[in-house]
Amino acid sequence: DSGVTQTPKHLITATGQRVTLRCSPRSGDLSVYWYQQSLDQGLQFLIQYYNGEERAKGNILERFSAQQFPDLHSELNLSSLELGDSALYFCASSAYLDPSYNEQFFGPGTRLTVL
Amino acid sequence: GENVEQHPSTLSVQEGDSAVIKCTYSDSASNYFPWYKQELGKRPQLIIDIRSNVGEKKDQRIAVTLNKTAKHFSLHITETQPEDSAVYFCAASASGGYNKLIFGAGTRLAVHP
Numbered sequence: 325d326s327g328v329t330q331t332p333k334h335l336i337t338a339t340g341q342r343v344t345l346r347c348s349p350r351s352g353d354l355s356v357y358w359y360q361q362s363l364d365q366g367l368q369f370l371i372q373y374y375n376g377e378e379r380a381k382g383n384i385l386e387r388f389s390a391q392q393f394p395d396l397h398s399e400l401n402l403s404s405l406e407l408g409d410s411a412l413y414f415c416a417s418s419a420y421l422d423p424s425y426n427e428q429f430f431g432p433g434t435r436l437t438v439l
Numbered sequence: 440g441e442n443v444e445q446h447p448s449t450l451s452v453q454e455g456d457s458a459v460i461k462c463t464y465s466d467s468a469s470n471y472f473p474w475y476k477q478e479l480g481k482r483p484q485l486i487i488d489i490r491s492n493v494g495e496k497k498d499q500r501i502a503v504t505l506n507k508t509a510k511h512f513s514l515h516i517t518e519t520q521p522e523d524s525a526v527y528f529c530a531a532s533a534s535g536g537y538n539k540l541i542f543g544a545g546t547r548l549a550v551h552p
Contacts, residue, residue, distance in 0.1 A: 326482065357540070366445075366544040367483065367528060380539050414482065423540040424471030424490075424532040430482040 327351065328417050328431035336437045342403040345434045349396055349417030355379075356398040357428060358390055361412040373398055374421045402436070410438045441466040443531050445543025453551055458516045460546045462529035465510070469531040472505060472512045473540070478525045486527075487514070519550045 327350035337343055349356050358370040369382035373392035384390075387405075392398040402409060412435050416428040442465040452458050464472075473488035489496045489503045489512065496503050500519075505512040516523055529543040 326484075359542075367542040369539055369541065372539070382539060422532075427473070427485045427488070428540060430475075430484070432482050 326429040326431065328415060328429050330413075330415050330431035330434050332434060333432065334435050334437075336439065337405060338439055339405055339407060341405050341438075342401065343405065343436065345400040345402070345413055345415075345436070347398045347400070347415030347417075347431055349398070349415075350429055353417035353419050353429070354396065355418045355421060355423075356392055356396070357416040357418075357423075358384075358398070358400050359414040359416065361414060361433075362408075363411075365411075367414065370400070372423075379421060405438045407438050410436055412436075441469070441531065441533070441539065441541045443529060443541050443543040445529050445546055447546060448544065449547045449549070451549045451551065452519050454519060454521060456519055458519050458523070458548055458550075460514045460527055460529070460548075461511065462513070462531075462543050463509075463511050464531040464541075466531070466533050467510065468533040469510075471532045472503070473530050473532075474503060474514050475528045475530065475542075476525045477528065477545075483528060516548075519548075521550050521552055524548055524550045 329348045354375045359367045370384040372380040390400045412433045414433045415431045418428045444463045470491040475483040476486045477483040502515045526545045532540045
C-alpha cells in the first residue's frame with residue numbers, strides 16, 4: 325500500500341457524460357500528479373498540482389480539468405466523454421514540487437470504461 | 440519537448456537469464472532517471488533510480504547504468520525469476536522548471552520457468 329488512495333476503483337459510463345475521479349495523496353505530500361494509461365500503453369502525464377496550484381501540464385485534453393483542494397486531495401474531471409477516454413487513470417503523490425527530488429507514489433488507479 | 444524511447448517493447452527470457460531494457464532521452468537537461476515496475480493489474484512502483492552525477496547503481500539483482508553523453512540509460516536484471524515478470528517503465532525528469540516525469544512506453548518482461 326503506497327498511502328495514495330483513489331476512488332472510485334471502477335467507473336462505467338456513457339459517451340457524452342461527465343465524471344469525477346478523486347485522489348488523496350500520502351500524508352505530508354504536497355504534489356499530486358495525474359496520469360492516463362490506455363490499454364497496453366505507457367503512462368501519459370496529464371497534470372500536476374502542488375499545494376493547491378497547477379504547476380505543470382502534459383497532454384491533457386481541454387475536456388479534462390483538475391483541481392487540488394486545501395486539504396490536498398485532488399479531483400480530475402472528465403467531460404463530454406468519448407470511447408477513447410476509456411483508460412486507467414492513476415494519481416501519484418510526492419513531497420516536493422520537482423519530480424527529480426523524490427519518488428512518486430502511485431495510487432491503485434481508477435479504471436474508466438466509456439460505453 | 441522531452442521524449443523517452445524504450446526498447447524492447449517485449450522481452451522473453453528463461454529463468455536465471457539476464458534481462459536488459461534500454462531507454463534514450465532527448466532533453467540534455469534531464470538529471471533524474473527512475474525505473475518503475477508494474478505487475479498485472481497493479482500500480483507502478485519504483486524499483487531503482489539514478490541521478491546524472493552517478494554512472495551506475497546496483498540493488499541486489501537490479502542495476503541501472505547511465506551514459507549522459509549518449510543520453511542513454513539501461514536497466515539490468517540478473518538471475519531473473521518468474522516474479523520479475525511485469526511491465527517495466529523508464530522515465531526521465533529535468534529539475535528546475537519542468538515538473539514533469541516523462542515515461543517510456545514500457546517493456547513487458549516475461550520470465551519463463
